Amino acid sequence: MNDTFDARVIATFGRHLLVREASGKELKARPFGRGLTVVCGDNVKCRIDPRHDEVHVLELIPRRTALYRSNVRGVTEPVVANLSQLLVVLAPNPVPDLFVVDRYLAAAASGGIAGTLIVNKTELGIGDELRTQLDVFTAAGYRWIPCSVRAGEGIEALLDVCAGQVAALVGQSGVGKSSLVHYLIPNAEVEIGELVREEEGRHTTTASKLFDLPRGGHLIDSPGVRDFAPAIDRLDSRSLGFVEVERLAPGCRFADCRHMREPGCAVQAATHSGDMNPRRYESYRRLRRLHEELTAARGPERGRR
Numbered sequence: 001m002n003d004t005f006d007a008r009v010i011a012t013f014g015r016h017l018l019v020r021e022a023s024g025k026e027l028k029a030r031p032f033g034r035g036l037t038v039v040c041g042d043n044v045k046c047r048i049d050p051r052h053d054e055v056h057v058l059e060l061i062p063r064r065t066a067l068y069r070s071n072v073r074g075v076t077e078p079v080v081a082n083l084s085q086l087l088v089v090l091a092p093n094p095v096p097d098l099f100v101v102d103r104y105l106a107a108a109a110s111g112g113i114a115g116t117l118i119v120n121k122t123e124l125g126i127g128d129e130l131r132t133q134l135d136v137f138t139a140a141g142y143r144w145i146p147c148s149v150r151a152g153e154g155i156e157a158l159l160d161v162c163a164g165q166v167a168a169l170v171g172q173s174g175v176g177k178s179s180l181v182h183y184l185i186p187n188a189e190v191e192i193g194e195l196v197r198e199e200e201g202r203h204t205t206t207a208s209k210l211f212d213l214p215r216g217g218h219l220i221d222s223p224g225v226r227d228f229a230p231a232i233d234r235l236d237s238r239s240l241g242f243v244e245v246e247r248l249a250p251g252c253r254f255a256d257c258r259h260m261r262e263p264g265c266a267v268q269a270a271t272h273s274g275d276m277n278p279r280r281y282e283s284y285r286r287l288r289r290l291h292e293e294l295t296a297a298r299g300p301e302r303g304r305r
């Protein structure tokens with residue numbers, strides 16, 4: 001095992017991988033063995049197979065964080081690994097679905113990933129209603145960054161937030177995620193195109209890539225992140241990733257309070273007194289009901305945490 005080396009997975013296209021070793025050298029690689037699933041951002045142990053002049057990924061180094069989604073069959077799977085910032089993009093139009101925003105933020109918080117809102121298309125104007133909603137997120141503890149790809153505004157602030165981070169953009173279709181990626185990384189398409197050619201003849205449609213940003217830090221562009229549904233079984237069981245609930249829950253009478261109808265619930269009390277926003281609480285309740293339905297459907301032995 002003395003010719004193994006550590007590397008980071010910087011692109012995946014099906015089982016075709018690109019890994020970067022400590023020296024910065026990039027190598028084509030593939031997982032060794034069917035059971036090994038690696039995603040963009042993973043740190044791995046590799047070996048060069050001299051007979052075939054191939055790089056094999058032998059082992060996954062434990063992930064610090066990961067963003068998990070529920071795939072089309074409802075099974076939990078990692079999308080990207082070792083992410084530190086989830087950038088949730090919204091815009092004056094399309095009309096924001098704030099429940100979707102809440103779920104992205106909940107998935108991030110539950111996975112130990114920071115969440116930041118990016119409000120794109122600001123040159124269209126932020127109306128009073130959206131501004132009021134953004135104030136709710138600010139009160140909860142989330143920062144929002146105004147920007148406009150069209151007007152070239154806020155891009156500096158966005159690069160600053162990404163410095164020293166591994167970030168990814170998520171949000172509803174049409175908010176400008178692809179536009180932001182192309183603005184931040186002008187040669188993004190070219191680089192992904194090279195990997196696509198590798199996989200010619202196969203029907204694999206997702207490519208994930210980790211890009212280096214001009215001011216340090218990395219941006220992972222992954223279709224799986226853009227359209228993902230959070231994996232319910234990875235949500236924090238007490239707060240489901242709602243940061244206000246996490247703060248308030250120690251004040252609940254019961255340690256296992258679900259903050260639904262329990263007596264002495266600090267979260268319900270805060271909602272009545274106006275300390276927790278009613279829309280955010282309603283969003284929490286919807287996610288809790290979904291969480292309970294899925295947990296019941298799976299049976300006790302498969303429930304996590």
Ligand SMILES: Nc1nc2c(ncn2[C@@H]2O[C@H](COP(=O)(O)OP(=O)(O)O)[C@@H](O)[C@H]2O)c(=O)[nH]1
Nearest residue numbers: 120121148149150172173174175176177178179
């Ligand atoms: N007005 C305005 N339109 C934008 C801005 N950024 C992107 N768009 C437009 O919004 C639409 C959706 O952008 P796209 O990047 O494909 O969004 P995605 O679905 O989130 O990847 C396109 O027509 C873009 O030209 C912006 O800052 N201002």
Ligand SMILES: [Mg+2]
Nearest residue numbers: 174177178179
């Ligand atoms: Mg897009």
Ligand SMILES: [Zn+2]
Nearest residue numbers: 252257259265
């Ligand atoms: Zn409670």
